[in-house]
Amino acid sequence: MCRALLAIVSVVVVGLIASAEALAVPPICDPVEDPDCGGGGGSTIEVTHTLSVSKAQGGTIVSSDGTINCGTDCEQSQTYTQECEFNECGEPEPALRQFTLTASGGPAGFAPSWAVTNDGSSSPYGCDSTTANSCTVTLDADKTVALTWNDVTDPATTLPSSNPTKVGPTVKTFTASASDNASVSRVRFSVDGVLAGDDTTPGDGFSQAINLTAYSHGSAHTVTAQAFDTSGRSDPTPASANFTVDRETSVVVSDVPSATNAVTVPVQLTLPADATAVCNVNAGPDSPCAGSFEPPLPSEGSYTYEVTATDDVGNVAVVTRTFEVDRTAPVLDIDAPRKPLNGKQLSLELQSSEALDDVKLSAKRSDPMHVAVSPGSNELEMTLSRATRRWVKQQINRNGKAKLSVKASSADAAGNPDEDKAKITIR
Numbered sequence: 001m002c003r004a005l006l007a008i009v010s011v012v013v014v015g016l017i018a019s020a021e022a023l024a025v026p027p028i029c030d031p032v033e034d035p036d037c038g039g040g041g042g043s044t045i046e047v048t049h050t051l052s053v054s055k056a057q058g059g060t061i062v063s064s065d066g067t068i069n070c071g072t073d074c075e076q077s078q079t080y081t082q083e084c085e086f087n088e089c090g091e092p093e094p095a096l097r098q099f100t101l102t103a104s105g106g107p108a109g110f111a112p113s114w115a116v117t118n119d120g121s122s123s124p125y126g127c128d129s130t131t132a133n134s135c136t137v138t139l140d141a142d143k144t145v146a147l148t149w150n151d152v153t154d155p156a157t158t159l160p161s162s163n164p165t166k167v168g169p170t171v172k173t174f175t176a177s178a179s180d181n182a183s184v185s186r187v188r189f190s191v192d193g194v195l196a197g198d199d200t201t202p203g204d205g206f207s208q209a210i211n212l213t214a215y216s217h218g219s220a221h222t223v224t225a226q227a228f229d230t231s232g233r234s235d236p237t238p239a240s241a242n243f244t245v246d247r248e249t250s251v252v253v254s255d256v257p258s259a260t261n262a263v264t265v266p267v268q269l270t271l272p273a274d275a276t277a278v279c280n281v282n283a284g285p286d287s288p289c290a291g292s293f294e295p296p297l298p299s300e301g302s303y304t305y306e307v308t309a310t311d312d313v314g315n316v317a318v319v320t321r322t323f324e325v326d327r328t329a330p331v332l333d334i335d336a337p338r339k340p341l342n343g344k345q346l347s348l349e350l351q352s353s354e355a356l357d358d359v360k361l362s363a364k365r366s367d368p369m370h371v372a373v374s375p376g377s378n379e380l381e382m383t384l385s386r387a388t389r390r391w392v393k394q395q396i397n398r399n400g401k402a403k404l405s406v407k408a409s410s411a412d413a414a415g416n417p418d419e420d421k422a423k424i425t426i427r
Contacts (some may be wrong), residue, residue: 109153109181
């Protein structure tokens with residue numbers, strides 16, 4: 001019974017297989033004319049296609065079968081003969097041949113870029129498919145593959161530390177260094193985001209003069225430098241540096257007298273920490289001076305000190321001091337009456353050889369019992385202006401007969417003193 005059942009199952013399985021084969025869809029075999037393999041149903045036909053490769057800028061291209069090895073700046077072609085295969089309808093079809101072209105050894109910082117021309121039309125990237133350095137080509141027709149190297153490296157820019165952080169007074173030149181895998185064409189300089197200029201002459205380095213006159217003293221700014229290469233790429237992170245504008249300096253010089261009889265007239269100098277000074281007398285040669293200046297004054301006459309301070313960025317301040325050296329004393333003369341005076345007033349006339357700031361006039365009584373020059377004193381003093389060289393009518397009250405000794409003393413503006421004396425009899 002078991003054997004009978006097995007026989008029945010076998011029959012059913014065989015029947016199912018036969019039914020499936022009977023239901024299979026036969027292939028559609030329309031005659032097709034293939035331009036490479038000829039008409040349908042023919043014998044085996046060989047077809048020929050040419051793969052041409054061109055490249056510039058160095059490096060090599062090698063095909064996966066080793067038949068193409070294109071070196072620096074080359075053009076190379078290879079013709080391939082391939083047999084047609086026949087499909088299930090017996091029609092000839094070309095056995096499509098694929099190649100992988102690999103590029104290597106290009107310029108540093110460059111990546112390959114592929115292009116292919118197929119019967120006059122270009123595919124988007126030049127190949128059936130591409131990777132970083134390879135191109136896959138299906139040789140279903142004559143094809144030409146061209147390789148170029150694209151610059152994929154950005155230039156780099158630096159601002160050397162030798163660029164100052166304090167600049168002035170009117171113009172300052174900033175320098176930059178730039179590098180690239182190929183060549184730097186220019187460096188662009190900007191201040192606070194505003195274009196200052198482009199340096200397109202890399203042969204002498206890169207620099208730009210910045211006009212500082214638009215910036216106020218003590219203001220802070222940022223200079224940037226951005227390199228561009230010959231491929232049109234730019235530094236995505238430009239170099240930058242901060243600076244402060246210094247457009248002022250100063251020097252404080254102590255005062256001098258308007259006139260003096262001294263052999264030297266020293267002046268004290270006060271300078272900022274970043275400044276130095278030179279001094280001269282009457283526009284003579286400059287000499288360094290720090291803290292003080294005290295040149296000799298050999299003769300009488302007018303003298304002018306000129307003090308010039310210069311700070312570390314070139315700001316200049318000039319201060320002058322002018323004075324007169326006079327070592328000649330004035331001549332005073334009392335014009336006293338030659339005869340005894342009878343009266344209640346005494347008029348004296350005093351003359352000087354030069355204008356004086358003040359004059360001291362005194363009279364001493366010879367007989368203190370009868371003459372009082374002024375209450376409680378035996379001197380009479382008066383300070384006179386320098387508006388004139390002649391003073392008149394110095395009055396002395398008379399209480400009796402006396403002999404007066406009169407003295408006039410003074411000093412000129414330079415400090416040179418003189419005096420004159422006279423004796424007067426009063427009845």
